[in-house]
Amino acid sequence: MKVLVTGGAGYIGSHTVLELLNQDIDVVVVDNLVNANVESLKRVEQLTGKPVDFVQADVRDSRALDAVFAEHSISAVIHFAGLKAVGESVAKPLDYYSANVYGSTVLAQAMAAAGVHRMIFSSSATVYGEGAQAPYVETMPRGVTSNPYGTSKAMVEQVLTDVANADPAWSVVLLRYFNPIGAHESGQIGEDPQGIPNNLMPFIAQVAVGRREQLSIFGDDYDTADGTCERDYLHVVDLAKGHVKALQATTHSGTHVYNLGTGTATSVKQMVHAFERVNNVQIPYTIAPRRAGDLAAFWANADKAATELDWRAEKDLADMVRDTWRWQQQNPNGYI
Numbered sequence: 001m002k003v004l005v006t007g008g009a010g011y012i013g014s015h016t017v018l019e020l021l022n023q024d025i026d027v028v029v030v031d032n033l034v035n036a037n038v039e040s041l042k043r044v045e046q047l048t049g050k051p052v053d054f055v056q057a058d059v060r061d062s063r064a065l066d067a068v069f070a071e072h073s074i075s076a077v078i079h080f081a082g083l084k085a086v087g088e089s090v091a092k093p094l095d096y097y098s099a100n101v102y103g104s105t106v107l108a109q110a111m112a113a114a115g116v117h118r119m120i121f122s123s124s125a126t127v128y129g130e131g132a133q134a135p136y137v138e139t140m141p142r143g144v145t146s147n148p149y150g151t152s153k154a155m156v157e158q159v160l161t162d163v164a165n166a167d168p169a170w171s172v173v174l175l176r177y178f179n180p181i182g183a184h185e186s187g188q189i190g191e192d193p194q195g196i197p198n199n200l201m202p203f204i205a206q207v208a209v210g211r212r213e214q215l216s217i218f219g220d221d222y223d224t225a226d227g228t229c230e231r232d233y234l235h236v237v238d239l240a241k242g243h244v245k246a247l248q249a250t251t252h253s254g255t256h257v258y259n260l261g262t263g264t265a266t267s268v269k270q271m272v273h274a275f276e277r278v279n280n281v282q283i284p285y286t287i288a289p290r291r292a293g294d295l296a297a298f299w300a301n302a303d304k305a306a307t308e309l310d311w312r313a314e315k316d317l318a319d320m321v322r323d324t325w326r327w328q329q330q331n332p333n334g335y336i
């Protein structure tokens with residue numbers, strides 16, 4: 001079996017390519033490298049001892065996609081490619097709708113032309129919107145999204161649902177990730193943000209390694225146990241394995257939606273203290289104003305993935321902070 005992985009050189013994509021290869025599933029990666037370094041795939045090849053076919057191309061380039069489908073016998077597509085920075089999406093909405101929404105439609109058209117009808121799509125818990133009550137369950141409707149990134153994810157979910165409704169040949173899986181963090185336990189692949197990290201875990205790791213002076217905690221006056229926001233963090237290797245499970249379990253027609261999270265919430269302060277305790281380092285922090293658009297607390301109900309995909313997050317918070325720190329120490333400046 002051969003799978004096309006778009007965005008496979010990126011953070012979640014590279015970990016998923018590794019897990020696919022470990023299951024003897026062949027992989028072709030299409031990535032334009034706008035937010036990745038091909039070194040990630042070289043390391044995956046070293047770790048697995050297996051080759052990865054890599055094509056540097058944009059998912060909006062239908063001719064490039066046609067050539068990939070003509071050259072390889074692809075059974076399914078795992079579609080990670082897209083832009084993901086919430087703040088940037090507010091400033092540059094057209095970039096986000098183009099890469100995420102238009103890119104997904106071009107990809108689905110190329111798939112249909114090639115007779116490939118199985119897609120697993122990277123969605124996000126953000127599609128539950130601002131008013132939803134945690135824990136989030138798949139039976140809840142999508143809510144009102146507050147930024148173009150989140151709206152683009154909701155739009156692609158709808159586009160792919162319509163495609164599957166129109167033609168029973170299609171099987172579409174929408175995986176709603178909660179907050180992926182961590183790195184492969186080898187410390188060889190991990191998250192390599194460009195510039196100042198937007199997300200909590202890479203920021204903590206860069207403070208620990210001395211690249212940043214201190215962490216700003218965005219608000220400690222939320223209605224939560226310690227006043228800081230709570231999220232459902234899951235280990236990226238667990239998340240990657242969720243894709244393999246989804247690939248194996250969902251061959252049937254239609255649209256299938258799964259939350260991928262642990263089902264438990266951790267506060268910002270708890271995360272900082274876990275990182276300090278497990279790794280024996282200090283993370284200086286200051287309390288800063290709330291960040292616009294942040295919700296106080298949300299986490300997954302992950303029962304559906306357990307029942308239907310036989311997937312559960314296996315790694316705990318200690319694994320997540322330990323593996324993040326190993327990656328950061330071994331690669332203080334990322335892949336360069």
Ligand code: NAD
Nearest residue numbers: 007010011012031032033034035036058059081082122124
């Ligand atoms: P990432 O930026 O590391 O990976 C995305 C990859 O897609 C990168 O390698 C990038 O170079 C590539 N890419 C971007 N636009 C492209 C295009 N037009 N054509 C071809 N390649 C393109 O991000 P990630 O964290 O690995 O996220 C993967 C997917 O999961 C994204 O769709 C993201 O929105 C989604 N997601 C991520 C998170 C998270 O917290 N990391 C949470 C929910 C959903």
Ligand code: UD1
Nearest residue numbers: 086124126198199200203216217218229231268291293294
């Ligand atoms: C963010 C996005 C979300 C996206 C997800 C991908 C926003 C509002 N939401 O989620 O749409 O799907 O990333 O991973 O950007 N924090 C700090 N200091 C920091 C960084 C973060 O205190 O320097 C806090 C935040 O306020 C938040 C928590 O840490 O409470 C987690 O933040 P982050 O890692 O950015 O994830 P989300 O905001 O949940």
